[in-house]
Amino acid sequence: MRDDRVFETRMGNFPFGLLDALGASDSCAYCKDHELRYVWLNTAHGTLLGLSDPHQAIGKADRGIFSREAALALGQIETNVLKTGKASRETVTGIPCPDGVRRSFVVALTPLAEGGRISGLFGLWTDVGCLLKDHEELRKQKAFFEGLFSDATAMATVTDTDGVIIRANKKAAELFIGREDGDCLIAGRNIMEFIHDDDKPKVIDLWKESMQEKKGVNYQMRMKAFDGRILYMLISGRPIMENGEIISFLYQALDMIDLKVQEQKLLQTSSIETVGQLAGGFAHDFNNLLTVINGYSEMMLNSIDKAHPFYSKIFQICQAGSQASVLTQKILEFSRKTMPEMRNLDLNQELSNQEMILKHFIGPNIRLVIEKGEVLNAVKIDPTQFSKMLVNLVINARDAMPKGGEITITTDVKVVDGSNAPDYDDIQQGSYLLLCVRDTGVGMSEEIKRHIFDPFFTTREKGKGIGLWTVNSIVKAAGGTVHVESAPGAGTTFKILLPFSKEGGAVKSGSDEAVEKKIPAGTEGKTILVVEDDDIVRDLVREILKQKGHNILTARNGGDALQLARQYEGKIDLLITDMVMRRIDGIMLSKKMQSILPDIKVMLMSGYGNDLVRKEELRDIAFLQKPFLPNELVQKVGTMFSCAG
Numbered sequence: 001m002r003d004d005r006v007f008e009t010r011m012g013n014f015p016f017g018l019l020d021a022l023g024a025s026d027s028c029a030y031c032k033d034h035e036l037r038y039v040w041l042n043t044a045h046g047t048l049l050g051l052s053d054p055h056q057a058i059g060k061a062d063r064g065i066f067s068r069e070a071a072l073a074l075g076q077i078e079t080n081v082l083k084t085g086k087a088s089r090e091t092v093t094g095i096p097c098p099d100g101v102r103r104s105f106v107v108a109l110t111p112l113a114e115g116g117r118i119s120g121l122f123g124l125w126t127d128v129g130c131l132l133k134d135h136e137e138l139r140k141q142k143a144f145f146e147g148l149f150s151d152a153t154a155m156a157t158v159t160d161t162d163g164v165i166i167r168a169n170k171k172a173a174e175l176f177i178g179r180e181d182g183d184c185l186i187a188g189r190n191i192m193e194f195i196h197d198d199d200k201p202k203v204i205d206l207w208k209e210s211m212q213e214k215k216g217v218n219y220q221m222r223m224k225a226f227d228g229r230i231l232y233m234l235i236s237g238r239p240i241m242e243n244g245e246i247i248s249f250l251y252q253a254l255d256m257i258d259l260k261v262q263e264q265k266l267l268q269t270s271s272i273e274t275v276g277q278l279a280g281g282f283a284h285d286f287n288n289l290l291t292v293i294n295g296y297s298e299m300m301l302n303s304i305d306k307a308h309p310f311y312s313k314i315f316q317i318c319q320a321g322s323q324a325s326v327l328t329q330k331i332l333e334f335s336r337k338t339m340p341e342m343r344n345l346d347l348n349q350e351l352s353n354q355e356m357i358l359k360h361f362i363g364p365n366i367r368l369v370i371e372k373g374e375v376l377n378a379v380k381i382d383p384t385q386f387s388k389m390l391v392n393l394v395i396n397a398r399d400a401m402p403k404g405g406e407i408t409i410t411t412d413v414k415v416v417d418g419s420n421a422p423d424y425d426d427i428q429q430g431s432y433l434l435l436c437v438r439d440t441g442v443g444m445s446e447e448i449k450r451h452i453f454d455p456f457f458t459t460r461e462k463g464k465g466i467g468l469w470t471v472n473s474i475v476k477a478a479g480g481t482v483h484v485e486s487a488p489g490a491g492t493t494f495k496i497l498l499p500f501s502k503e504g505g506a507v508k509s510g511s512d513e514a515v516e517k518k519i520p521a522g523t524e525g526k527t528i529l530v531v532e533d534d535d536i537v538r539d540l541v542r543e544i545l546k547q548k549g550h551n552i553l554t555a556r557n558g559g560d561a562l563q564l565a566r567q568y569e570g571k572i573d574l575l576i577t578d579m580v581m582r583r584i585d586g587i588m589l590s591k592k593m594q595s596i597l598p599d600i601k602v603m604l605m606s607g608y609g610n611d612l613v614r615k616e617e618l619r620d621i622a623f624l625q626k627p628f629l630p631n632e633l634v635q636k637v638g639t640m641f642s643c644a645g
Contacts, residue, residue, distance in 0.1 A: 558584025
């Protein structure tokens with residue numbers, strides 16, 4: 001017979017249905033007879049006694065299996081319960097445990113009776129440390145939910161069943177009292193005081209419905225702010241239940257005007273992203289066209305004498321094509337969503353490249369002046385981020401001159417040392433590139449100057465207010481600092497200090513460029529497969545490379561290219577393919593081609609950018625940005641083979 005059933009026979013009316021539940025409990029539970037010998041104990045108490053099997057204690061007293069110290073302390077308490085017949089609840093401290101740690105327990109003892117006499121007792125031990133831990137966890141949870149309630153962006157109140165406010169969060173106090181710490185001033189007032197008179201009948205009807213059906217309700221209504229404003233609120237009311245009855249109500253309210261503003265911001269962001277995608281697509285198509293225009297015009301220019309009457313006109317076509325190429329490249333940069341890529345940049349050259357774009361932003365009634373100082377060292381910054389920074393500064397200057405004016409952009413070298421270090425305490429002493437953007441606009445007050453770099457701060461009725469915050473973020477990411485000088489009616493000057501590259505990146509001169517672009521010798525006569533779905537671009541590439549003595553194979557798409565590669569009996573040295581093509585794109589084609597021809601080199605072309613190329617694992621790969629000039633294509637091809645040799 002099981003030990004607990006023996007105890008059941010002896011102990012009469014003890015509720016043994018609890019034994020199974022207590023058996024799995026983390027608390028120590030046990031039953032003893034009138035001689036304080038164990039007749040039942042759970043696993044947790046067995047572990048406390050240091051027993052691998054709790055049944056080893058059955059029929060034994062604490063002496064011999066428990067520590068002498070613990071047995072004596074417990075024996076006194078248990079003996080007193082048997083003598084008096086009264087339950088006891090005491091804290092026993094310093095009980096040595098098998099893991100060597102002394103712990104304190106809350107010991108609850110209950111006498112058990114049989115036939116009108118005390119026949120034993122039931123004991124339940126709870127580790128004080130666990131109790132404290134549970135209490136601390138409850139305290140943390142309470143603090144967490146209190147924080148959620150108090151700091152919620154939505155107005156929140158708890159009322160009794162009569163609508164009297166019991167609690168209110170900071171947002172409610174701010175709306176109805178005018179101060180965040182006014183929750184105590186709201187408590188005790190009826191929530192109906194803050195509801196518009198015309199909406200009170202509707203609210204009362206909905207409140208009665210919620211009371212009767214014990215369910216939440218959602219509705220729109222007008223509320224009165226502390227300053228007399230009428231707030232259009234979206235309300236969510238939920239009853240708080242206890243024992244099946246409603247004891248209070250939780251109300252949450254969102255300002256519908258705020259929701260509308262957020263909706264407009266989302267729509268605006270979505271529109272910006274859509275425009276960016278369209279801009280990227282248009283730029284890609286233009287780059288294909290410009291590749292042909294620039295390519296053939298340069299080939300014509302190189303084939304005629306400078307004295308030819310058409311030479312100057314063709315030269316102008318080349319110049320216009322080059323400017324258009326810069327323009328489309330900047331459009332692409334603005335449309336990309338890529339991680340910043342820090343490069344050594346000649347900011348004077350970048351300003352020249354940006355000038356045409358900046359003029360499009362400022363309009364005809366504003367004059368743009370660019371004055372470039374003698375800056376011989378490069379600055380390490382992401383080109384796309386620099387473009388965005390410059391455009392945001394120019395747009396900010398434009399908006400400060402609604403009637404027209406002048407924007408001046410200058411570059412120079414600025415030395416931060418002991419004489420001016422306090423003015424630039426956020427950067428280290430040393431030499432910096434100084435970029436200034438100055439306007440002749442309305443200027444700013446000291447109050448506005450303190451907030452201009454805050455996100456979403458704007459003095460305009462329309463606008464996101466993130467332009468100058470973006471500028472500051474870009475400058476900080478590049479290790480620089482931005483300062484503003486302005487006064488009402490005196491215009492504004494933004495002074496940006498950017499550290500020079502530590503890699504010794506010097507600005508290249510024209511002669512340096514000429515040396516770099518020298519075509520390597522002994523790289524002609526290769527077999528090259530050109531894959532391009534744009535016929536005129538494909539013909540141009542074939543013509544350029546054919547003139548340099550290469551054997552050119554062509555294909556209109558990836559499928560044709562793979563078939564040609566399998567059938568061609570000779571060696572194909574290089575694959576030149578556009579990245580964006582139907583069915584099989586350039587990346588996929590390159591991987592398939594290298595599986596067929598392991599030694600083939602790959603050059604990817606695109607009017608977008610090389611962002612995708614950097615993510616792919618391809619052997620012997622190069623990238624050529626469209627639009628490109630004939631010499632750039634030849635140079636890139638020659639470099640690939642010269643590096644291999």
